[in-house]
Amino acid sequence: MENNPTKAAFLGLDGTPYTLALDLMERGVMPNLKALLSEGTLRRMDTVMPEVSSVAWTTFMTGVNPGRHGIFGFMELKPGYEMYFPNFSHMKARTLWDRLGESGRSSVVINVPSTYPARPLKGAMTAGFVALDLKKATYPDSVYQYLSGMGYRIDVDTVKARQNVDFLVDDLKLTLARRREAILHFMDNEPWDLFLGVVTETDRLHHYLWDAYADPSHRLHGFFFDYYREIDSLVGEFADRLKDRHPGVPLLIMSDHGFGALEWQVNINFWLKENGYLKLSKEPAQSWEDIGPGTRAFALDPSRVYINLKGKYKRGEVGPEEYGQLCDELARGLMSIEVDGRKVLKAVYKKDEIYSGPCMENAPDLVLLSNPGFDLKGAISRDVLNEKGFLTGMHTQDDAMLYIGMTDMPDKAGERKPSILDVPPTLCRFLAIDGGEMEGTPLV
Amino acid sequence: MGKVVTIVSGLPRTGTSLMMKMLEAGGMEVVVDNIRKADEDNPGGYYEFEKVKEIKEDKSWLEQAGGKVFKMVSMLLYDLPADFTYKVVFMEREMGEMLASQRKMLERKGQDTGAENDAENKRLYEKHLTEIKDWLKGRANINVLYINYNETMADPHKSADAVNGFLGGGLDVGRMAGVLDKSLYRNKSAAVSGEAGGEELDKDSEDEMIKAKLSSLGYM
Numbered sequence: 001m002e003n004n005p006t007k008a009a010f011l012g013l014d015g016t017p018y019t020l021a022l023d024l025m026e027r028g029v030m031p032n033l034k035a036l037l038s039e040g041t042l043r044r045m046d047t048v049m050p051e052v053s054s055v056a057w058t059t060f061m062t063g064v065n066p067g068r069h070g071i072f073g074f075m076e077l078k079p080g081y082e083m084y085f086p087n088f089s090h091m092k093a094r095t096l097w098d099r100l101g102e103s104g105r106s107s108v109v110i111n112v113p114s115t116y117p118a119r120p121l122k123g124a125m126t127a128g129f130v131a132l133d134l135k136k137a138t139y140p141d142s143v144y145q146y147l148s149g150m151g152y153r154i155d156v157d158t159v160k161a162r163q164n165v166d167f168l169v170d171d172l173k174l175t176l177a178r179r180r181e182a183i184l185h186f187m188d189n190e191p192w193d194l195f196l197g198v199v200t201e202t203d204r205l206h207h208y209l210w211d212a213y214a215d216p217s218h219r220l221h222g223f224f225f226d227y228y229r230e231i232d233s234l235v236g237e238f239a240d241r242l243k244d245r246h247p248g249v250p251l252l253i254m255s256d257h258g259f260g261a262l263e264w265q266v267n268i269n270f271w272l273k274e275n276g277y278l279k280l281s282k283e284p285a286q287s288w289e290d291i292g293p294g295t296r297a298f299a300l301d302p303s304r305v306y307i308n309l310k311g312k313y314k315r316g317e318v319g320p321e322e323y324g325q326l327c328d329e330l331a332r333g334l335m336s337i338e339v340d341g342r343k344v345l346k347a348v349y350k351k352d353e354i355y356s357g358p359c360m361e362n363a364p365d366l367v368l369l370s371n372p373g374f375d376l377k378g379a380i381s382r383d384v385l386n387e388k389g390f391l392t393g394m395h396t397q398d399d400a401m402l403y404i405g406m407t408d409m410p411d412k413a414g415e416r417k418p419s420i421l422d423v424p425p426t427l428c429r430f431l432a433i434d435g436g437e438m439e440g441t442p443l444v
Numbered sequence: 445m446g447k448v449v450t451i452v453s454g455l456p457r458t459g460t461s462l463m464m465k466m467l468e469a470g471g472m473e474v475v476v477d478n479i480r481k482a483d484e485d486n487p488g489g490y491y492e493f494e495k496v497k498e499i500k501e502d503k504s505w506l507e508q509a510g511g512k513v514f515k516m517v518s519m520l521l522y523d524l525p526a527d528f529t530y531k532v533v534f535m536e537r538e539m540g541e542m543l544a545s546q547r548k549m550l551e552r553k554g555q556d557t558g559a560e561n562d563a564e565n566k567r568l569y570e571k572h573l574t575e576i577k578d579w580l581k582g583r584a585n586i587n588v589l590y591i592n593y594n595e596t597m598a599d600p601h602k603s604a605d606a607v608n609g610f611l612g613g614g615l616d617v618g619r620m621a622g623v624l625d626k627s628l629y630r631n632k633s634a635a636v637s638g639e640a641g642g643e644e645l646d647k648d649s650e651d652e653m654i655k656a657k658l659s660s661l662g663y664m
Binding site: 084085155162375377379394 | 660
């Protein structure tokens, strides 16, 4: 098959781990994905830190690290400790489709998280999580008209799901059905040089029902596999349409992070408080605005620790002369946390070890990487170090999946484990555009 | 007068404008004067009616309000004429959040937030709430439904259902919930006609929705 070097198609499966994909193919649940292995390679991939969708998808869509694109998590604090929720308008780097649009070529972008509110582009888009309003999530208006007419769902209603898992099952099915319909519709009816379609239902399935996958006696064990049969059906249909209607266009399939069993939620702010780094002006704290005088550090979800710097925060306590030593002290202390005799953390990274760029001032000072089973939480008002929550699955950083249908392009990755940063320049290679300041290495 | 007068009440920044918007979407006629224009704190408008503040002196307009809904801050409920029948949808919100929302609004207007008086404000508001609720209990001509703002953010359909039931049915619950639940378009005709999605949520409501979604995925 001759490679078409100027187009590329991408299907995202939010939170689908490489190891799960292997298991599902082995069990015969994903025959379409398995068939694709004869035309390309499937790899285990590292994602960005923290391993959360807003950061990972933004890294994917821009090809630069969070120190350049400016998104470090779903929430941030202003200098007065008021919480805000960064969205697409806060993102500082150019996207893949911005670059492609500069050369007059079109992109279709369906449900990529962290693209809300939608911005004009050459092509069509509907934003993904955390989109609130379909009209503001879409561009141009024809996309809104189509999606609103067909009953499109931006997301599973996980707020309701928390109360009723049977509702979750129905909502997962309905949302995937509408997502599939939308992805295939725009694939066939909208001109594109780059097609990006993301399924986020997999992430919701894993958060709530990872135990259903792991436990054969779980009443929804069968449902978990049936759901992935539906996912595989979409993979197969997407791949078939690509071959029939866009021969030679390479297919990439990627997840933004992996998933694993959640054994304990570990409350980092509780540890900081117990060890004198965090002082609250009232207990229980109602919000991060209750961060009180004397605080030297606080945590935000997921896995981020911020030094309460003088000049940066209203009640900043730490001067520049103490910064380095405090980071070292916190790193040592955090690495010593144990639950059930097991170390909670695998590593603690300082910001300049993992990030670089003009957005460093807003970067977390420490980013924590947990050991399997420990889900690091930044809630401000928890009164225990570790606890069980209502979710059974947690994100992992080192088990994302990447499939590249390379057609006749040579595999350049070799034995090197790819990173999510390598995927956007790989797409640029397929699209024959300059990746500019993208930081990864093309894998073809 | 035969018809019941519906009132949305509560302390400031507890979602009273939001509830007015929901009732309007559900098919109720709202009594407003649009003097105070929409802004960042309430992009969908304030749904206020200035004459409410002088109801003790002039209740002549109340006759025309039968079967309709107007907004009235809870402190003014004491002035309601006794010769009418009322249904009050009383909005409630966690006190700390309400005070924070008031501070943000004052900050945006460049006014002194009085943050140092929060503890005293909290005490006074809580005293008022206890007193007004006791007073309302003793009024045979006033029925009250208490609606929690945060619960409405988290589950707009549930709150819409409760309000519709309280007001005797007949409201379009789907469109009421659709004021908040803009990711879903169950009312296809409204979506296609472009009506749905026209209302804007205020910043607080948007933030509450985001918090609810993030909480449901284990964040926050």
